[in-house]
Structure formats: structure tokens, C-alpha cells
Amino acid sequence: MSGSHPLLLPPLSLYIHIPWCVQKCPYCDFNSHAQPDVIPEQAYIARLIDDLEADLHYVQDRSLTSIFIGGGTPSLFSAEGIAKLLAQVKARIPFAEDIEITLEANPGTFETERFSGFVDAGVNRLSIGVQSLQAHQLQRLGRIHDPIQAKTAAHHAAKIPLHSFNLDLMHGLPDQTLTSAMGDLDGIIALSPPHISWYQLTIEPNTLFASKPPVLPDDDTLWAIYEQGHQRLAAAGYEQYEVSAYGKPGHRGRHNINYWQFGDYLGIGCGAHGKITRPEEQDIIRTEKVKHPRGYLDLTRDMTFKRWTVTESDRTFEYFMNRLRLLEPVPKHEFSERTGLSIGVAERALERAIVGGYLDDQGTTWQTTAQGRLYLNHVLTELLETD
Structure with missing residues (x-):
């Protein structure tokens, strides 16, 4: 198999990882570490800038359309530190006029007391990890806030000059009933955030929940939670545009959309991943940075742990794995522009998905059906088995 279409440069985003948390949650499989007595904020910011410097050749004359500062808990850093970091990034890569900067x-x-300072530092979107509004569930999830603090944070975010903010909420929690799940969701909707990420708890390997699994709701309850929750979100004016993302008009999360549209992103910080298109080489590469803070802060080490080329056979699967998370139609021309491959490489697999009732061929676009959205993993399995 060989590429038969020139790769075009997609939009560029930046992901910045700050690895420290007050404590590790039992469901979390992200690269996070319990904070030391003193977080080495200045040393870490300096290392982030060195990391960015080493990756500048991947920018290829593009502006940044979005920045996402994730973790860990980035809000443990000072507003002054975040301001310094963003200023250093902007000095090296131009920002799009309407750049989205999420923390x-x-x-x-x-x-919460730092929210206004983060806005002054240049952040224009907050993503707040509420997860539940029930005290006993927050305790089981290892969260260190209570329901009152969650509501206070949302009220404060609504009062400061942000472009948008998101509230994260989980469902399918240990021993959760339909009634309690809807109570949580109704409570979040009542706070009227511009964006809600509403997603099911999954048990990931190498987590405390994996070693000591809690009792989760059965499939019938999970389905009822999803069905009724989706109806309530739609009735409240939230549009589902991705598997677990709901936004009011004008408030879709731009950074994640770039991931799902198979755009490019630089990844700096402990364990951060990047994806870069290289038109001159006609290839796509991925990068992964050193995971542990001790190793990342070691000035004698290269911060890049791994760098590899995405094989042509993997490009098809990775493209659709991301693209089909969005509920919007997929332009057929985009596949070749973002992968450098002829659509012929996936033609039989796509046909199987269409015949199976998971995809609709709409001429210039593909669209997942209602059945395809419910059984997305099955669709991806079909696409993985390319001929």
C-alpha cells in the first residue's frame, strides 16, 4: 500500500501537561503524580519551554488554534506561572486571533480562588472536574471537593470574563441508580454551564478500581441513564456533537475537535503525546515525552521518550477512530488530505459498515447512523480489518 494523495497541513494545537495532583483518584489512568511538599513550578515551566523549543520545527509556519493545559491538576500552579508560560509560548508561536486557551x-x-488570575494570565476557557454532586460518590471517586465547592466553582466561572467553561460529570458510578444519575445531571444543568462533558465511568487497567473493582450499574440501567440523560440535555439546549460532549450554540470545545478531526498537535510536558503531519516527507509522526517528573526535569536527558512514524495501515484506523467520535458528517475529501491515502484503501471496510447499517453514504460525506453511534467500536473493528 502506498499513499496516493499529497498530505496537507491541518490546523495546529498545543497540549501542555502538568502532572501533579493533590492525590491520585482510584479511576484515573492519566499520567498524574501526588504533589511533593513544594511543586517545582519554575523549574518545570523552564523545562516546558525547552521542550517546546525542541519541537518548533514541527510548527511549519502555522498559528496555534488552541492550547489545552491538562493534568494532573494545572490549577495547582500559580496564575503568575501560567501567565509566564503562555507568554513564552506566544513569543515562539503565533496565536490565532480567536485562539481557545483551556485550563x-x-x-x-x-x-477556585485562582480563577480570575488565570483569566488575567490569558486563559479564556476552564474545564472543571466536578464528576458528581453527591458527597458519597465524590468520596468513592477520591475527589477532594464537596458538592458545595463544586457549585461555588461553577457560579464563579460564570461571573468572570471567560469565553466558555466546561463541567465534567460522570455517570455509571458505583451502585448508581437511574434516579441518582438524573439528580446529578439535573444539578449540573441547573448550573447552566456553556459546555458539559458527560461520560460513563470505565474501569481502566493499572488503576485502584481495576485492582478492587466497585459494583457498577447493569447494562439496562446504563442504557436508561444514557437515554434519559440525552433527552434532558437536549431539552435544556445542549447539542451533542461528540460521544460525550454537549455544548450550547457557539460553545463546542475547539481543542478536542481538532483531535477528532485528525488535526496536528504538539505535546509538551510529562508523558505528553503529539501528532505531526510532515508534507515534505509525506508522513505523519507521533511523539511521546518522558513520563515521570524526575526524569523530565533531568537536564541531562532528552525530554522526548519516543518518536515514531504512523504506518500507512494505521492511518486509516486512527483517522476514523477519531473522526467518527464527532456526530457531524465526515467529508470524503478530508480522509485523503489528512492521511495521504486514497479512499480505496478503506473502500471494502466502509462498504461493510454501510451494509451493516452503521454508516450512511451521503455522496460527498459519510454519516454514522443512530446504530453506528451506539456501536462505534464495532464500526472501528470493521475499519481495522482493511483489505
Whole structure:
């Protein structure tokens, strides 16, 4: 198999990983570490800038359309530190005029008091990890905030000059009933955030929940939660545009959309991943940075742990794995522009998905059907088995 279409440069985003948390949650499989007595904020920011410098050749004359500062708990950093970091990034890569700059935050009082400072630093979107509005569930999830702090954080985010903010909410929690799940969701909707990420708890390997699994709701309850929850979100004016993302008009999360549209992104910080298109070489590469803070901060080490070329056989699967998360139609021309491959490489697999009732061929686009959205993993399995 060989590429038969020139790769075009997609939009470029930046992901910045800050690895420290107050404590590790039992469901979390992200690269996070319990904070030391003193977080080495200045040393880490300096290392982030060195990391960015080493990746500047991947920018290829593009502006940044979005920045996402994730973790860990980035709101443990000072507003002054975030301001310095963003200024250093802007000095090296131009920002798009309407750039979206998101910072993940927890609803604890300590972080909430810093919200206005983060806005002054250049952040224009917050993503607040509420997860539940029930005290007993927050305790089981290892969260260190309470329902009152969660509501206070949302009220404060609504009052400061942000472009948008997101509230994260989980469902399918241990022993959760339909009634309690809807109570959580109704409570989040009542806070009227511009964006809600509403997603099911999954048990990931190498987590405390994996070693000591809690009792989760059965499939019938999970389906009822999803069905009724989707109806309530739609009735409240939230549009589902991705598997677990709901936004009011004008408030879709641009950074994640770039991931799902198979755009490019630089990844700096502990364990951060990047994806870069190289038109001159006609290839796509991925990068992964050193995971542990101790190794990342070691000035004698290369911060890039791994760099590899995405094989042509993997490009098809990775493209559709991301693209089909969005509920919007997929332009057929985009596949070749983003992968450098002829659509012929996936033709039989796509036909199987169409015949199976998972995809509609709409002429210039493909669209997942209602059945395809419910059984997305099955669709992806079909596409993985390319001929």
C-alpha cells in the first residue's frame, strides 16, 4: 500500500501537561503524580519551554488554534506561572486571533480562588472536574471537593470574563441508580454551564478500581441513564456533537475537535503525546515525552521518550477512530488530505459498515447512523480489518 494523495497541513494545537495532583483518584489512568511538599513550578515551566523549543520545527509556519493545559491538576500552579508560560509560548508561536486557551481545574476552594488570575494570565476557557454532586460518590471517586465547592466553582466561572467553561460529570458510578444519575445531571444543568462533558465511568487497567473493582450499574440501567440523560440535555439546549460532549450554540470545545478531526498537535510536558503531519516527507509522526517528573526535569536527558512514524495501515484506523467520535458528517475529501491515502484503501471496510447499517453514504460525506453511534467500536473493528 502506498499513499496516493499529497498530505496537507491541518490546523495546529498545543497540549501542555502538568502532572501533579493533590492525590491520585482510584479511576484515573492519566499520567498524574501526588504533589511533593513544594511543586517545582519554575523549574518545570523552564523545562516546558525547552521542550517546546525542541519541537518548533514541527510548527511549519502555522498559528496555534488552541492550547489545552491538562493534568494532573494545572490549577495547582500559580496564575503568575501560567501567565509566564503562555507568554513564552506566544513569543515562539503565533496565536490565532480567536485562539481557545483551556485550563483544567478542580472545584476546591484553593483552585477556585485562582480563577480570575488565570483569566488575567490569558486563559479564556476552564474545564472543571466536578464528576458528581453527591458527597458519597465524590468520596468513592477520591475527589477532594464537596458538592458545595463544586457549585461555588461553577457560579464563579460564570461571573468572570471567560469565553466558555466546561463541567465534567460522570455517570455509571458505583451502585448508581437511574434516579441518582438524573439528580446529578439535573444539578449540573441547573448550573447552566456553556459546555458539559458527560461520560460513563470505565474501569481502566493499572488503576485502584481495576485492582478492587466497585459494583457498577447493569447494562439496562446504563442504557436508561444514557437515554434519559440525552433527552434532558437536549431539552435544556445542549447539542451533542461528540460521544460525550454537549455544548450550547457557539460553545463546542475547539481543542478536542481538532483531535477528532485528525488535526496536528504538539505535546509538551510529562508523558505528553503529539501528532505531526510532515508534507515534505509525506508522513505523519507521533511523539511521546518522558513520563515521570524526575526524569523530565533531568537536564541531562532528552525530554522526548519516543518518536515514531504512523504506518500507512494505521492511518486509516486512527483517522476514523477519531473522526467518527464527532456526530457531524465526515467529508470524503478530508480522509485523503489528512492521511495521504486514497479512499480505496478503506473502500471494502466502509462498504461493510454501510451494509451493516452503521454508516450512511451521503455522496460527498459519510454519516454514522443512530446504530453506528451506539456501536462505534464495532464500526472501528470493521475499519481495522482493511483489505
